[in-house]
Amino acid sequence: MSKSARSRATEPVRLTDPVTRLAGVGERIAAQLARRGVYQVADLLWHLPQRYEDRGTVRPLASVLPGDSVLIEVEIVETRVLRHGKARQVALGQDDSGHITLWQFGRFGELLQTGRRYLLFGEVRVGAQGLEMAQPERVQSAALESILPVYPSTEGVTQARWRALIAEALTVALHELDELLPTTGLPPPLQIGALAALQRLHAPTRALGVPDPTDPARVRLAVEELMAQVVAVRAQRSRWVRQSAPVFREDSAFWQRLLADLPFSPTAAQSRVLAEILADLRQPHPMLRLVQGDVGSGKTLVAVGAALHAIDAGYQVALMAPTALLAEQHARNFARWLTPLCVPVHLLSGQMTAGTRRDVLAALQAATPAIVIGTHALFQEAVQFARLGLIIIDEQHRFGVHQRLALSDKGALPQGEGLRPHQLVMTATPIPRTLAMSAYADLAVSIIDELPPGRRPIKTTLLRADRREALIERISAVCRAGRQAYWVCPLIDASTQIEAEAAESTAARLTEALPHLRIGLVHGRMSAAQKQTVMAQFQAHALDVLVATTVIEVGVDVPNASLMMIENADRLGLAQLHQLRGRVGRGSTDSYCVLLYDEPLSDRAKARLALMRETQDGFVLAEADLAQRGPGEVLGTRQTGLAKLKVADLVRDADWVPLARALADQWVAENHPGIPALLQRWVGVGQQYGQV
Incomplete structure (x- = not known):
């Protein structure tokens, strides 16, 4: 062994060390752990159990549900040796509350005997005759058994290996884990430190029983994780608003002419939301605003109003749609309203001729005030904006945080002005309040909550x-x-x-x-x-x-x-x-x-x-959809920008989101020194929010 290798072997293990520093972890095991996102010793701490096996509490059969792994005490009332098939013997066991069929496999081991009582542990299923347990494990004394965590695993890593590695990581954490949140001044469930919470979840005691979703230890970690998610998005917004943006006038002659020509008047909700947008556009820093409006609520007219204020100020507008079909429809609608005003509307699509495409690109590079509409093709290197003042993104959740912010980078104005474009994102997919508070914490939110007159249910x-x-x-x-x-x-x-x-x-x-x-x-x-x-x-x-x-x-x-x-x-x-x-x-x-x-x-x-x-209330349906399917299915984890949550659940922990958000806002306002450690712990080194 080299001198440097001997030195590393005698140095204490740190949470930031690779898992190969732990006993018995070579390159092969490390590669298997990596499949579960475990690279450093610290990652083991946040690899939490998916369930628990309570091997010390005898459960009556009447209280057992299919899928439970439980300890039961039964008397064997009947046995039958099987001559065919994989099973060796089938036995019928009972207690005071019910009965269960017990299957035994394998050539070795003592068979269950009629008339004897046994303590048996195993997973309960439903079979043809009711409850069943296959290959039950015999337990000598319930008093000697404990509560064992069961971890999400991967091929080649046993539960025993997970438990041993995590126990070692907890030992390291005794000296190294930082307490990022205080245990005072917070509601009672949060008055527990992170280390104590991890010990409770990884090594539950018989005295406290099996941790459940309401356990203070889980809630404490969930709130910290939700706080980290909001801090990450808020930090991105903080970096964003410190930049400069063009300031638009309060009124637009183009918009007034369009209003005069419309055969209808905007709804009160449309007027209110447009006023909120225009207030942002008069600020010297970039707007980041999300407009939610149910299907048919008139988001397009609001977008046209914002665009015309940018055009009137001499700037270009880019509208990004998720599909070519929708981009073409937007182009037709914008052209119908804006062509009479002599405002150029360009469509950038894969179907246009090379000559038409060259003309559109030349117009954008010439700083001519205009609106260009396209899909993600607007990201292409050849597309250069000379004076991009406003970006409108339709159905934002179909693009994701990276793309939304990358288009802004492309639209940064030349060094002489040093300005960033404003951003307006729109969606007809109502976003549940809990999801909006975390996934879209970097955006101000406006809601068009009124349908145009004449629309029938x-x-x-x-x-x-x-x-x-x-x-x-x-x-x-x-x-x-x-x-x-x-x-x-x-x-x-x-x-x-x-x-x-x-x-x-x-x-x-x-x-x-x-x-x-x-x-x-x-x-x-x-x-x-x-x-x-x-x-x-x-x-x-x-x-x-x-x-x-x-x-x-x-x-x-x-x-x-x-x-x-x-x-x-x-x-x-x-x-x-x-x-x-x-x-x-x-x-x-x-x-x-x-x-x-x-x-x-x-x-x-x-x-x-x-x-x-x-x-037909989209927000009622969105809340129900979130409760049933979770945020990853409702909007897509990648699209929302949310990192994969390790502990928190946006449905189960909805009541804790306001507290997590308040703590996050306080930390961001104070530029709290613990922010880097919080993001490192929960969001990871990728920190996708800040890498755009």
Whole structure:
């Protein structure tokens, strides 16, 4: 052994050391631990148990639920040796509250004996005769047993290895773990230090019992983690607002001319939100504002108002949409309103000719005040803005924090001005309050909570999938009245794994059943040009019925469409169903949405579909969706910008989010010296919020 190696071997292990410093951890084990995000000794501390095995408390059979790993005490009332199959013996055990079937496998070991009582530990399942336990482990004395943590694992790392490594990490933490939050001045559940909380969760005692989600130890760590998430996003905002931005005038001649030409007046909610935006645009630092508005609430007009104030001040505006289809629709809407004002509207898409593209790029580089609309193509190196003053991002959650801030870097004005563009992000996906307080803590939030006059509620009904033929006459009647219909299917092709209707087979079936109607088909495997052609035909009423996958979920605006059918509605989340339903009800006529479902329905699916029928409030549906599916499914973990939470749960810990946010704001305001350690502990070295 070299002198330096001997020196390292005698040095005490530190939390920042690689896990290879721990006994028995070589390169192979280290690689396996890395699959679970464990690289340093400190990472072991935050690798928390997913459940516990209470081997010291005897549970009556009547209290046991399937999936529980429990200690039971039973008398064997019947045994039967098996001659065929993998099992050696099956036995029937009972206590005062019930009975259980016990299966024993393997060639060795003593078989359970009729008439004897045993302490047995194992996982309980449901079998043909009720509760079952396979290969029960015999326990000599409950008094000698303990509560064992069970960790999320990976191939090659046993539970015994996890427990040993984490015990060693806890020993290191005794001398090294910093207490970042005080234990005084906080609510009672938080009056426990981080080290004590970790000891409680990793090594629970019989005296205190099994930790549950309300345990002060878990709550203490969850609040610290939520605080770290908010600090990370707040810190990004703090860096952002310290930069300079162009200051726009309070009024715009372009906007006043547009208002005079509109055949309607903006709603009170639209006027209020635009006033909030304009107040930001008059500040010398960049605006960061999120506008939430339910489907059809008029977000586009608000965006036009903000854009015209930037144009009037001599700046360029970039609008980024998540799909080419939506970008093209925005370009048409903006052009319809702004061309009479002689305001240039450019579309930057993959389908344009090379010559047209060169003209658009040249206009942007010439500092001509204009609006350019595109998808993520706006990030391309060739796209250079000479005087970008405002960025508008539609359906922000489909891009993610990196892309939102990267476009701002591209739009930074030349050194002579040293200015950053303002940012306005919009979404028709209502964001639950808890999620907005953490994932969008860097944004000021405005809500358009009013629909334009004349918009009628959409009548939602449920229909069993085997009755879908009853819809044929309904479609025919709607189209005879001059209206149009959507039929949405989750898949493109039929699948043997998932019993879902395929768009292609549905289109073929409708074409055969309704030969007098014009049926169109659009799905994600079509090229952008093909999708654009079909959608243009539907918008021009050259098609009566559009069969589609969920590619039409966002932004498609066809006021003449009044009937929406959604196949396999029980498989979709509430937010997605709400978005799809919002494709109708955009005109002045009565509109309908039919949710088709397969039986049997789970209780959860029944409740979800019933809620769709009962309410059209997107925020009510968003809260329910978050409670059922979690933030990663509602908006996508990558899109929200949230790091993967280790301890906290945004649904379970919703009541603690305001406290975590208040603590975070206090730390950011004070520029607290503990911020780097807090971010290192919970967000990690990546700190994606600050790396853009």
